[in-house]
Amino acid sequence: MAFFTVATANAAPVEINPINDTLEDLAYMFNHEKKDPIYKLELLKNKKLDFSYESLKLVDQYLLELRKTNLDELSNEQYTRIVLRTGAYVGETIRRNDKSKKWNWVDFENAQKLNPQFFNDSQDSFAYAAVLTDGTQFTFPLNKVMKFLANGEEDSLYFYAISSAKQQ
Known part of the structure; x- marks a missing residue:
């Protein structure tokens, strides 16, 4: 189990236990899990999902197609699986x-x-179940997936990821 220590602005250093391995696994499951796949996995079949920023355009298209279905009919389990695995893929790409x-x-x-x-x-x-941090800044991939599902293209995961990387 790996830990890292971060000095916070108003306090002594804090020891943090990252959950990188868990989210890496979820990101892999996004389009590889066959026994318990995400909803409409067939929309991702034969897509080049290689953790590149460009691959997030394909993820945007996947979510756009999902929005054409009745998302209210998804079970909580299906919705959770979509958000966790898609958010993990986006975060791992960043x-x-x-x-x-x-x-x-x-x-x-x-x-x-x-x-x-x-x-x-x-x-x-x-x-906020899993967030990315560099120790001082935070970004919220799971939340961004939820926003995309609610709002559509205006919450593009591709633009979110490239803008997250450009913030300094």
């Missing part, structure tokens, strides 16, 4: 391609240790 920062996945509890002011004012919700 982690693997953004060379300006060392991103780590953390759960809500560890994010709260890093930035108590922000996360104490936030509800422990599904949107």
Whole structure:
């Protein structure tokens, strides 16, 4: 189990336990899990999902196609699987391609240790179950997938990822 230590703005260093392996597994399951696949997996068949920023355009298309179905008819389990696996894929794409920062996945509890002011004012919700942090900044791939499902193309995962990487 790997830990990293981060000095926070108003406190002593905090030891954080990243959950990178777990989210890497979920990202892989996004389009590879056959026994318990995401909803409409066939829409991703034969797509080049290689964790490149360009591959996120395909993920945007997948979610656009899902929005054409009646998302209200999805079970909570199906919706959760879509958000977790898609969000993990988006986050892993950022982690693997953004060379300006060392991103780590953390759960809500560890994010709260890093930035108590922000996360104490936030509800422990599904949107914050796993977040990416470089120790000072945070980005929320799961939340972004939820927004895309609600709003459509205006919440493009491709543009979200490239803009997350450009923030310094």
